[in-house]
Amino acid sequence: MAFFESMLTLLLVAIVFLQFSRKFRIPYPTMLAIAGIIVAAVPWAPEVAIDPQLALALLIAPVLFDAAYDLPPRTLRRNWLPLFSLAAIAVVLTTAAVATVGVTMAGLPLAAAVALGAIVAPPDAAAATAMLDRFDLPRQTYVILKGESLLNDAVALLIFSAAVAAAASPAFFTGALAELALAVPGGLILGYLLGRLYMVVGLKLAGTLGGTLLEFVATFGTWIIAERLHLSAILAIVVYAMVIARYMPERQTARHRIHSYSVWEAAVFLLNVLAFLLMGLQVRQIVLDLDPGRLNYAITLAAAVFVTVIGVRLAWVLLYNRVITFLAERGYTRQAVPTFATSLLAGWCGMRGLVTLATALALPIDFPDRDIILLSALAVVLGTLIVQGLTLGPLIRVLKFEPDTSLDRNLTRARVALIDAALAELADGEDKSTRILRDVYTSEREITADGKHPREVSSLDKQRRSVIAAKRRKLAAMRRADEIDDDVFHMLEQELDWAELAVLPPGRDEIVES
Template sequence: MALFENMLILVLVAIVLLQVSRRLSVPYPTMLALAGVLVAALPWAPDIAIDPQLALALFIAPALLDAAYDFAPREARRFWLPLFALAAIAVVLTTAAVAWAGVAIVGLPLAAAIALGALVAPPDAAAATAMLGRFALPRRTVTVLKGESLFNDAVALLIFSAAVVAATSTETSTAQMFGIAIAVPGGVVLGILFARCYLMIAPHLAGTLGGRLLEFVAGFGAWIIAERLHLSAVMTMVALAMTLARYGPERQSPHDRIHSYAIWEVVVFLLNVLAFLLMGLQARAIILRHDLDQLWPALSFAGIVLLIAIAVRLVWVLFYNRLVNYWPRLLGPLTPPTLAQGILVGWCGMRGVLTLAAALALPMGFPGRDLILLSALAVVLGTLILQGLTLGPLITLLNFAPDESFDEAVTKTRLALLDAALGELGGNESDAAQHLREAYLSDRATAEKGLHPRSVGDINDLCRDGIAAKRAKLAAMRRSGEIEDDVFHAMQEELDWIELAASPPDWVEIEES
C-alpha cells in the first residue's frame, strides 16, 4: 500500500511539474527526475525494493516497444555509420572510461566497474526527442537520435549482462561467454517469430478488449521468454516492434489503432514515473544508512562519473563529426553533418529509464552496489538537469536552418492519396460521386498549398461549429432527463469520431507534457 500511495503522490507532483515543463520548454523527463527525488525525500517515504529481473521487464520492455515501433529498419541501413558511431563506439568508449575511473579511484573490481560504465553509457533519446520535437531541427539529426536509443540500449545491456555474470560467478565458463555472444542474433530471430505469431492471432481479436490485452501479453511475454532462453531481450523487443510496425498497421482498424496508441502512451509514461520514484527511494535508503564520512567520497565519485559520461560522448561525437567532414566518402551518399549538428547530438546525452532500470536490476550483494546506484542516479539527474535545461537555449544559439523535408514529403503523399481517391471514382457521374469529387478536388487545392485540408475552409469550420451546437444540445437533453445516460454516451462517442474526422491531426493529438 505504501508504494501505491507514494506512486499517487508522485503522479500528482509530476502533473504539476509537467505544466511547468511545457511553459519553460524543458524536457518532461527532467521534471520526472525532480519529482522522483522530491517524493523520495518526504519523511514518510517507505524503503521499497523491487525484484531485479522484474525491474528490467517492467520498465525496459514497453519503452523499447514504443520507441522501436516508430523506427524503420531501412532507416537503420541508411544511417548505419552514425548509428554505429553512437550506439556502439560511443557506448564502448564511455564504458571503458568510467570503468577505468571505478578501478583507479575507488578500487571497484573490474567487472563491477564495467557494469557501472555500461549502466551510464547509453543516452535515452526519449528525453532528447521530448525537447527536439518543439524545434524545427534537421530531420536527419532527430532520426539518428531515435535510432541510437534503440541500438545503444542493446550494446550497453549486452556489456552489462556480461559484467554481471563475471562479477557474480565464481568461474566464468566458455559456455557462458558463448551464450552471451549468440544472445543478440538469437534475440532478433525470437522477436521476428513472436511478431509473426502475433500477426496471425491478432486479427481474430480485432475490436475487443482481448486484443488490447494480447498486446501486453506479447510484449512482456517476449521479454520473459527471451530471458528464459538467455537471449538478448532488448533485441527481441526491437525486432518484435519493428516487424509489427512493418506489417501490422495494414491489418489493424483505425478504432483499434487509436485505442492501442492511447493505452501504450499512458503505460509507458506511468512506468517512467514509477522508475524515477523507485530509484529515488533506493538513493534515499543508501544515503540514510551511510554516515557523512562515507557519503561524501561516494558523492564525489558520482560527480566524476557524471563528468566523464558527458565529456566522452561530446568529445567522440565532435571527433566523428570532423572525421566524416574531412573524409566524406565514409558516409557514402549521405551529406556530412554540420558542426552545429555535431554539437547538438553530442549534448543530447541525457540518461533515462534504461540506466535506472538496469541499476535497480543489480542483484543484492553485487560488489559496490550502493556506489553504483548512487552514481547511476547522479548521471541520470545530472544529465537531465544540466543538459535538459540547457538544450533549448543551445538550439536557439546554434540557429539551425528550418528543415522542411518532412512537411514536403507529407504534402506530396497527401496529394498522391487524393489522386488515388479521385481515380477510384473514375467515370461515375452519380450525384454522390460528383459531390465527393468536388470535396476531393477542394482538398487537393488546399493540400497543394502545404496546408491540411481540415485546417481551413468554411465547410470544416461550419462542421465544427455544428458539432459544438450538437454537444450543447446533447448535454441539455441529458440534464433535462429527456435522454438516459446510455444514449448520451453513445451519441457523445459518435460526435467524437465526427469531430476527429473534421479536424487536422495537430489539433487533437495528446501532448507529451
C-alpha cells in the same frame, strides 16, 4: 499501502510539474526527476526493494518495444554510419571511460566498473525528443537521435548483462561467452517468430479490450520466454516490435490503432514515474545507511562519473564530425556530413533517463558496491537531465538552425498522391453524390498542392469511407516501395484515422470488451 500512497503523490506532483514543463519548454523527464527526489525525501517515504529481474522486464521491455516500433530497418540501413557511431562506439567508449574511473578512483572490481559504465552509457531519447519536438531542427538530426535511442539501449544492456554474468561466475569467459554467442541469433529468431505469431492472434482480437491487453501480455511474454530459453531478451523484443510495426498498421482499424497508441504512451509515461520513484526510494535508504566517510567518497565518484559521461560523448561526436568531414572531402564516403552545429547539438543531447534507472535497479542485491553504483547512476540521471535538459533549448536558439522543410515537402507530395488515389476511386461513379465528392476532392487537391492541409468535412460519409480505404492502400504501397519515410507514413496514417472516425456511424467500430 505506503508505497501506493507515495506513487499517487508522485503522480500528483508530476502532473503539476508537467504544467511547468509545457510552459517553460523543459523536458518532462527533468521534471519527473525533480518530483521523484522530492517525494522520496519526505520522512514517511517507505523502504521499497524490487526484484532485479522484474525491474528489467517491467521497465525495459515496454520501452524497447516503443522505441523499436518507431525505427524501421531501412532507417538503420540509410543512416548506419552515424547510428553505429553513436549507438555502438559512443556507448563502448563511455562504458570504458567510466569503468576506468571506477577502477582507478574507487577501486571497484572490473566487472562492477563495467556494469556501472553500461548503466550510465545510453542516453534517453524521450528526454531529448521532448525538447527537440518544440524546435524546427534538421530532420536528419532528429531521426538519428531517435534511432540512437533504441540501438544504444540494446548495446548497453548487452554489455550490462555480460558484466553481471562475469561478476557472478569466475568461469564467465568460457561458459557464459559461449551461451551469449547462441543467445544473440536465438533472440533474433525468437523475436521474429513471436512477431509473426502475434500477427495471427492479435488480428483476431483487434478492436477489443482483450486485444489491447494482449499487446502488453505479448510484449512481456516475449521477454520472459527469451529469458527462460537463455536467449537475448533485448534483441527478441527489438525484432518482435519491428515485425509488428512493419505489418500491423495496415491491418488494424483506425479506432483500435488510436486507442493502442494512447494506451502505450500512457503506460510508458507511468513507467517513467515508477522508475524515478523506485530509484529515489532506494537511494534514500542507501544515503541513510551509509556512514559519512563512505557517502562523501560515493558523491565524489558520482561527480567524476557525471563529468566523464558528458565529456566522452561530446568529444566523440565532435571528433566524428571532423573525421567524416575529412573523408567526405576526399571522396572516401557518401554519408551526409553533419554541420558543426548539428554535431554540437547531438553531443549535448546526452540526457539519461528510464533505461539507466531501470538497469541500475536490475543489479543483483549482492552485487559488489551496489550502493555506490546506484548513487552514481542517479547522479548521472539527475545531472544530465538538469544541466543538459535545462540548457538544450537555449543552445538550440544560439545555434540558429536553418529551417528544414523536407518533412513538409514530403507530406505535401504524399498527400497529393493520396488524393489522386481518392479521385481514381471516384472516377467511374456518375451519380450525384459521387460527382459532388469528386468536386470536393478536386478542390482539396488544389489546396494541398499549395502546401496547405484542408479539413476534410462532408456529409457523404459512405463515399468518404471508400475513398479513405483507397488512400490507405496507396499510403501502404508508398511505404512498401520506400517512396516515403516512416515518419511521413505515421503522420498521414494518423490523419486518415481521425478522418475515418469522423465519418463512422455512431457506435460503429468501438473498442468492445470481448
